[in-house]
Amino acid sequence: MVKEVQLRVNLVEERQSSILERKAAKQLGVDLSEITAVKVLRKSIDARKKQTIFNYKVAVYINESLPTAPNYVFEYKDVSSAREIHIIGFGPAGMYAALRCIELGYKPVVLERGKNVQDRRRDLRAINQFHDVNEDSNYCFGEGGAGTYSDGKLYTRSLKRGDVRRIFENLVYHGATEQILIDAHPHIGTNKLPKIIENIRETILKYGGEIHFESRVTDFVIKNNKIHAIHLQNGSEMTVNCVILATGHSSRDIYQLLHKKDILLKAKSFAMGVRVEHPQEIIDQIQYSCEGVRDELLPAAAYSLVHQVNNRGVYSFCMCPGGFIVPAATANGEVVVNGMSPSRRNNKFANSGIVVEINVDKDLPKYEKYGVLKGLQYQKDLEVLAFNAGGRSQVAPAQRLTDFVEGRLSNSLNETSYQPGLNSSPLHSILPKLIGGSLRKGFAAFGKKMHGYYTAEANIIGVESRTSSPVNIPRKENLEHPQIQGLFPCGEGGGYAGGIISAAMDGERCAEAAITLL
Template identity: 60%
Template sequence: ELKLNTEDISAVQVIRRSVDARSKNPIFRARAIVYLNEEPVDIYSPINFKHVKDNKKVLIVGMGPAGMFAALRLIELGIKPIILERGKDVQSRRKDLREIQQFGNVNPDSNYCFGEGGAGTYSDGKLYTRSTKRGDVNRILNILVQHGSQKEILIDAHPHIGSNILPKVVQAIRQTIIDCGGEIHFDSRVTDFILDGKKMKGLIVNETKEFLGDSVILATGHSARDIYYLLDKHKIKLEEKPFAMGVRIEHPQKLIDEIQYHSKERNPNLPASSYNLACQVDDRGVYSFCMCPGGIIIPASTSSEELVLNGMSVSRRDSPFANSGLVVSVDEKDWEK
């Protein structure tokens, strides 16, 4: 007990909330700050971005999360970002996504992976990292709220924006970059590097147009294979990186709720439940990944000759199905086999 006079409590501010479903009866957990005779400090803290139109320039290849947040960070540091994105803006992407969904026609430059916002724009928007090099997570969450995301992501243990809200957030980030003097060029596929000895001075776009800058950031994601060929062509060092691959599995959401919440019917106050599984098989890690409660499975191919699947949920997570990736770790030793 705090042994406080309730009249002295001026505010109670929740700073973290989660559901603990490990026991038979799920528990709502919350961490809060109690203010005594003082005004609460808002956990939302927007950032003031600078105007950088005539400043030093850095070229960024790709407008997924890495490219967008690199641009915003450069603006904070007083540097002008110029983003080159092979895909289309977030609205124009919709037509190409319908072509995939209805007819199986894949535009190699505009699909679920390529285009403004990258793969996450139209496939979920979960906010988490397995990396131990986490950086300032709260800063990222605040920037997302500043650009239209729901404030709940600042306190949720497992924050999620949703594919219905993310496009608007991405558009707002684009507008901030432009308003601050940055540039964004869509339908701009990098086809070569401009090198001066060992220094990269610029980029060739769509075979003809030159862009020059003081530095270059490659934020191209995992499916821009042509960039790896370019790096190899110019004898730029490449290094293998461990990754994971596997399949996507789907279940009735009601089944997952029954297992996780130990009840035939989910309490209406509880969210659609999720899970996280991991084990070792023959000294190799096998684990669930990108679990989507109340979600759907979508086609995420970047060419017509491949089949790639992903999962997503809208903010309500109200689909009758749940899905998850089930993946196996692949490391450098496997390349030698």
């Protein structure tokens, strides 16, 4: 017999051997000797009160053997001679679209503007050390997309869009730890993601798919409102049956190309702000109600914050405990910051985007001349502003948190994880009022919600601008573009996802939709 139960374990109990078995026996009213195994199905931490609690959902095996470890199997087919589906972009949406094509018996032909994960590392080093941005290979572009060198957070609220469990199991199949199936807020870590992505690449190639790196798409050949071919930067042309467009939220050239060809786009609301960096110890002390170093059984503490300022949301985004801030620009002449964490989240800093909602219909009257690309231009202008304020390199403008809120230039800055370096700048006056003013009120409110959060020991660093795409590529119920037959906008670049898992699910859905045309 197998029974599922919920168990609560405190820090003292967590150190005790067989604590789950003993608690399960007591709760179920059975003798401890009858319990042959306990399998953890879900684990979360509740630190809302002074005593931190581990919440477990477990399967209790009573006089029954624990099944052998599950073997996650995906029925990939040899598609080397099958009909082709072209996929532009090899981030989470593109990868999962390709894998799903193979399962369904179709050959994915993937075109990725950037390099593979190994070669991409050299370009990331060039950004950090020499401030040189390769426009096709950086923290946003390249094998695995923006998610490769990120925290690898897998939490999603998009539970109705597809089979979340299936997405997770596919990651385990390709090398992720089974812990991601258990943790309430799972993550993989930037140090482990590249190997998993390599394994996904090998699966696609093994079963007959194609992946072309350093293959930027520069034009679409459209006849009678149907996509017929694509042009690459090297001058070659590929005839296509249909195209899954999974280019990510930073492929501005794709939006501009579509707009130039009068292909329907829509301006989309988004969010922009800064990244705030605290010593991790401060966040731990706040969240775990502890003094000094957190208990060794507890992970680096995270937080989630939101506040309304004049009916405008100010909120934390992509919070990275024990992480690093990285330069995420996709072109020289701009500064963009983002966060990432290793799997152990053992860096001494915690960072998070703190961003402000931008309503493209109300907030950008001066940008109306840019039409549907007005949010894109606003985003770009702020990144250029940050570039100039930082000193015209990848050095980022920064300010102590308290100085920012109180409106004064910082005489000195705190230590940072951001490798290119920081330049003290009056971000309180540089940022547009709708962002800067909202952030200042938001930070003050966050300090009241988390006592100790509002501190001179924290830096704010600008700008966090790539939270999501400011452009939506419309699609019909069948996921095809309403104007162009055979074009399937997908993932974050289309405006249909907000992270690794939701993008992966959308990639699978687009693959399933595309094959109905073939």
